Amino acid sequence: MADAPEYLYELWNSDGLGTWKILRHPIEKKTACRIFFTYPGGRRAAVSRQRLEAAGVIHHGTARRRLHLTPPDIPGPGTASESAPTREDQIAELLRAGATYRDVERQLGAAWAEARQVRVDRAIPFPPGRAKRFRAELDAADQAAARMLLAGASVEDIYTETRCSLTRIAALRRELGSRVPARPRPRRAVDEVLALYTRATADGGHQQWTGPRRGRTKVLIQGRTQRFNVRHLTFERAHGRPPTGRVRSTCGLTDCITGTHLADAVIRGTAPATATATATATERTSS
Numbered sequence: 001m002a003d004a005p006e007y008l009y010e011l012w013n014s015d016g017l018g019t020w021k022i023l024r025h026p027i028e029k030k031t032a033c034r035i036f037f038t039y040p041g042g043r044r045a046a047v048s049r050q051r052l053e054a055a056g057v058i059h060h061g062t063a064r065r066r067l068h069l070t071p072p073d074i075p076g077p078g079t080a081s082e083s084a085p086t087r088e089d090q091i092a093e094l095l096r097a098g099a100t101y102r103d104v105e106r107q108l109g110a111a112w113a114e115a116r117q118v119r120v121d122r123a124i125p126f127p128p129g130r131a132k133r134f135r136a137e138l139d140a141a142d143q144a145a146a147r148m149l150l151a152g153a154s155v156e157d158i159y160t161e162t163r164c165s166l167t168r169i170a171a172l173r174r175e176l177g178s179r180v181p182a183r184p185r186p187r188r189a190v191d192e193v194l195a196l197y198t199r200a201t202a203d204g205g206h207q208q209w210t211g212p213r214r215g216r217t218k219v220l221i222q223g224r225t226q227r228f229n230v231r232h233l234t235f236e237r238a239h240g241r242p243p244t245g246r247v248r249s250t251c252g253l254t255d256c257i258t259g260t261h262l263a264d265a266v267i268r269g270t271a272p273a274t275a276t277a278t279a280t281a282t283e284r285t286s287s
C-alpha cells in the first residue's frame with residue numbers, strides 16, 4: 001500500500017483530571033459501513049463509518065473512548081476562562097447547575113450520550129435530589145407516595161414530590177386497590193373528536209379524516225379505552241342503520257368519511273342474504 005497509514009485519533013483523559021493526550025490507532029481497513037482499526041496491544045475494533053464521518057467523532061465501547069477522524073484540539077487546562085467556552089464547557093455548566101440530560105438536549109441540542117460523557121470526564125456529581133437513594137430513603141418515599149395516592153393526588157404531582165418512579169407509583173396504586181379514589185379523566189364527546197379531526201377538502205365535496213388510526217381502518221379514539229371506527233359512525237348517521245361488513249369509500253378519495261360516500265357490503269351487494277334482508281327492512285322502516 002503506497003498510501004500513508006491512516007489513523008483514528010483518540011482524545012484521552014490520561015489521569016482523569018484533564019491531562020489530555022492524543023492516541024493514534026492505525027486504520028486497518030475501511031468498508032462502506034465500517035472502519036476497522038487496532039487499539040494498542042493489538043485489540044481489533046470497528047466503528048460505524050457513516051456515523052464517524054457525519055459527526056467527526058464517535059464514542060466507542062463501554063469505556064466510551066472518543067475517536068476522531070482528524071487530530072482533535074486538546075482542551076487546555078485553565079484556558080476555558082480566557083477563551084470562549086467550548087460546547088463541553090457549556091454542557092458542564094448546565095450539569096453543575098443541576099440540569100438533566102433532557103434539559104441539556106433542549107438548550108444545547110446535545111445528545112444524552114454527549115452530556116453523560118461530559119459528566120464522567122469532569123466528574124460532575126448528580127444533584128443530591130437525583131443521586132441514588134438508600135433503602136430507608138426509598139421506603140420513606142414509598143410511604144409519602146402512598147399517602148398522596150390516598151389523598152387523590154395525580155401521578156405527576158406524586159412523581160415531582162417523591163421522585164418515586166412511575167412504575168413504582170403504579171405498583172403502589174395496585175397494592176392500595178380501591179382505597180385510592182378514582183380520578184375523573186377528561187373525555188371528549190364524539191362530535192368534538194369528529195370536529196377536531198375532520199377536514200373538508202378544498203372543493204368542499206368531501207370530509208377527510210386526519211385523526212388517529214389503526215392500520216388502514218379509520219379509527220376514532222375517545223379517551224384511552226374506548227375506540228371505534230369513525231367510518232362506521234358516519235355511515236350509520238347517513239344511512240340510519242349500522243353497516244354490515246366492511247365500509248369503503250365510493251368516491252375514490254382516500255380517508256373520505258362523508259357518510260353518503262360510504263358503502264357497506266349490503267350496498268355493494270356482497271353481503272349474505274339474511275344480512276341484506278335485515279338491512280333493507282331497517283331502511284324501509286326508517287324511511
Ligand SMILES: [Zn+2]
Nearest residue numbers: 206251256261
Ligand atoms: Zn368522498
